Amino acid sequence: MTKRKAPPDPMELLALYRMMLMVRRSEERLMGLFADGDVPGFIHLGIGQEAVPVGVMSGLGPQDTIASTHRGHGHALAKGLSLEGFFAELLGKDTGLCRGRGGSMHVADMSTGMLGANGIVGAGLSIALGSALAHKTLNRDSISVAFFGDGALAEGLAHECLNMAALLKLPLLFVCENNGWSEFSPTSRQIAFTLEGLSQAYGIPYHSVDGNDVEVVAASVAPLIAGIRQGGGPIVVECHTNRVRGHFEGDAQKYRDADELARLPEADPLRVAGKRLADLGINAAHLEQVAAEVDEAIEAAVSLARQSDLPVFSAAAADVYTVEQVL
């Protein structure tokens, strides 16, 4: 499915472009902060993949839930997490959305239905499965989305979740962000099947989408989300996209072919959307203005995060579990 919506609405596309740029510039800012030692731990960047979270999220509302991956910054921001809470979390501050206890790999915001990035490959599928079960059991008009990479297809849990979602006919959209890489290995050497064939085996409708074109992603998922919302059961969408950076920040990607890397800029989702916007009459000055606004918002969030307090150890210790409820 590679159809665009016709006629296109330049303002709608511009909003998607703006969000993709927000994700891109945030991650670029994180690269610098990480290099300077201001962001501890590991970060996994989704540069090149922004069209998928932004396109999918354009079809969701705040009542819908998502489960994300270790490469989850785009999912988080596109689902509506505050930039301030996001940056404060990644900088390990008490004002972070998770009070500095989760960081990049566990950033979450229950108030926006973002059930968490996840440090375990494939685990988000089961979280999204359960969330879909809750929506169905409690008769909510909500759906749940499982974001996962192609590498997760080698996890047994992914297969269990596809099977169970089909059996229980859950309101669940499976979104595979296929960037061709399973950490440091090409996925072609990791899985012996196709997601299309696998979906067919589980009796789940499958759609292949150009994951570098946000307009295509948004237009493709909108009717699928509507169908799931009406009780049609789970659907698989495979978005073909590119991971520009390494598996984690600091990975020099010596295992990747120079030709492959050289082809990436052409498919850059911002470039694709930018060209489209130009065709629709949005001029370069307008896009520069958008970029300036995005950068300003990011700088304000980073600056606030830097000034924020560090987390308090005793408060963390008090949240391991609830202390006895005396009956």
Place this chain on the structure above:
Amino acid sequence: MAILSFSRAINKALSDMMDLDPAVILLGEDIANAGGSFGATRGLLDRFGGHRVIDTPISEAAIAGAAVGAAMSGLRPVVEIMFMDFSTLVMDALVNQAAKARFMFGAQCSVPMVLRTPHGGGLNAGPQHSQCLEAWFAHVPGLKVVVPSDAASAYALLRSAIADPDPVIFVENKALYAAKMEVPDDLALSLGRARLARQGKDATVVAYGAAVHWALEAAARLAEKQIDIEVVDLLSVQPWDEEMVLTSLAKTHRLVVAHEAVEAFGVGAEIVARMADIGFDELDGPIVRVGAPFMPVPFARSLEESFRPDADRIVNAVLRTLE
């Protein structure tokens, strides 16, 4: 008040909580149509319907992972894992997801799920259907672990576990399922609190699950020798009632810890280590552990009988600490 078996008490607790709260649902293999491998969920499908009593495929990892996602999205799922040995298949969902969510998301949410599972031998079920693995879960910050010792405590504690905001591993000893007793409707037990199963003055035996019954049997035998032991029924393994154990130790000055699980690196080791620290001045004898030997649970009747701890071993342990 009714006379109920352990498994009927579980059934009643599930049913009462489902009546009380529409967010309580049951998930597991063969729990709906078949009523559960040990009959604990019998009749609940008819009563509450297939949308709340859900037969799942044999996919333990997905069942437990789904329970985490469901619990984060407004349900209170109660999962049944057919044998505790199969809990190896749910480890990621419990250890990396359920246990961490409250903490790592900055207390934005909790994971109010219960995972019920039977442990223990005595059925000659062999190495993969008999293990007591509760120590694994007790070692993970964020999980609570409960092991009732009879129908009444099972009824009260399961209701508390379902009402609790955190993930609870609820362990049922297979050898106790058929045992009947009076179960008061209004019995309320808090997670983390032990109960004094027998008062005594000469030594304290701390036990949980089936081992409580062995300890009481040992107490009866020791009474014939004019040795009067106190038995603390732990009920919760994580968190555990340090205060009650210490109070009892301060009274008897001798301590034995008994459980069916393998002794090495077990729950008993933790209790002993704590008491050797905070209770050191109270001790008048060595602390003795009773647990299974360091080997897989064997199949043959003769082998399993030798493997499982019993009242005799507790009697011997008490005599040792009194030497």
